[in-house]
Amino acid sequence: MMLGLDVGDYASLIKERAMEEKVLINVTSGTVIRLIPPLTINTNDIDMLISVLEKIISRI
Helix, strand or coil: CCEEEECHHHHHHHHHHHHHCCCCCEEECCCEEEECCCCCCCHHHHHHHHHHHHHHHHCC
């Protein structure tokens, strides 16, 4: 599974803040954050990612 989210000019900022939270994301095309979870991802990992992204996005 691969997921791309177009977040506009905020992509690099989101990537930097995610790294501070120990979450690895990739930026492509300058505006898209690309999420490629491992095949062994579990619901706890997904919940953590959603929580971190909500925290980051709410502060922008």
